[in-house]
Amino acid sequence: MEWIRYKMIVEYDGTHFAGFQIQTHDRTVQGEIQKALKIMTKGTKVIIYGSGRTDSGVHAKGQVIHFDYPFMIPAKNMQRALNSLTTDEIFVKDVSIVETDFHARYNTSGKKYQYRIDLNEISDPFKRMYTLHHPYRIDMEKLENALKDIEGKHDFSSFCASNSGRENKVRTVYEASVIKDVFNNELIFTFRGNGFLYNMVRIFVGTLLQIANGLRPADEIKRLLAVQDRDEAGPTAKPQGLYLMEVYYKASEAVKDSDHQEGIVVEKQVQNELDHSVK
Structure with a gap:
């Protein structure tokens, strides 16, 4: 057969x-x-x-x-x-x-995740399973600067679940970004890299929100990358805001994803339209 x-x-x-x-x-x-x-x-x-x-x-x-x-x-x-x-x-x-040598797991060259945050003051029952409700102040400048510190090749031990074993925790993150969905009042984080550790994205988000709230210093990501200690990082954000968006099987696709640029353009166009309507 x-x-x-x-x-x-x-x-x-x-x-x-x-x-x-x-x-x-x-x-x-x-x-x-x-x-x-x-x-x-x-x-x-x-x-x-x-x-x-x-x-x-x-x-x-x-x-x-x-x-x-x-x-x-x-x-x-x-x-x-x-x-x-x-x-x-x-x-x-x-x-x-596909050919019989294709393997969904072992042939991967990278993945893209998104995490959605609902910023509205009152929790929306229709969003509760698909976003994290976070009705607190957000310093976007601090948030964007902290995201830049995640990008690159690092040992991400501080951003990995403690029970994940002794595997090599060095990964390369090609993109760590955030845009604001002004219509829905949501933040959309995007993380794209050659691989992710267990709970890595959710720990990123839990830590980044504390930086954006002023509970942690603006340069906290750099310190956490240096200490390589999970206990030093922020909480693991709840699962419902997390989405596996894409899996890459060519290294070139993982490094450069056109969807990110399109998302930025759309967000800026929406913001410009809102600005003009106010004027």
Whole structure:
């Protein structure tokens, strides 16, 4: 039997999942997709492999998975079948048939995450699962300067969960930026790099908000990079504001992402329109 390898880009609402990776007693994204594939194969178990795990409550717009399937189905038919069999919390955005040496996790060259902050004074019940409510003052200049200190190649031990093991904690962050969604009164952080440690983005956000609030000095990121101690950094921000946006398989794509520049242009255009309307 010749098995066919499929690559998929999947988005999901992580609110009611215990993360991506399959677990014995809890609902997960991997478990739901494998359940659908087992129906399609009439009982043959198909194991999917993701580009990485996302925690309970974390969302994805561009998670990448691969799996081997026991017979050929056109990519579009595979997409339709899975979207009809999985819960509405999961949507398969793209399907392609790839060479058998492709691996969703081991072939990655980088990832992009975003984290959304709701700045409104009153918490919006319709945002509570998709943003972190933070109705406190934000010094944007301090925030933007602190983000610049994150960029580059560093040992990020201070920004990694204490229980993550002894792995090498040196990573390169190509982009650490923030824009303000003036219509929704939200901050949108973007982090793009060649790899991320466990809880790294959420610890970034928890620390950056304290800098923006004045609870930590403006140059705190530099100190934390030097001390390499998780206990010195800020809290781990809640999972619901975090989104895995894209997974890269070419180093050039990870280093330079055109979406960032487009986002800045859109934000500036919106701000200019608002300024003109006030005048």
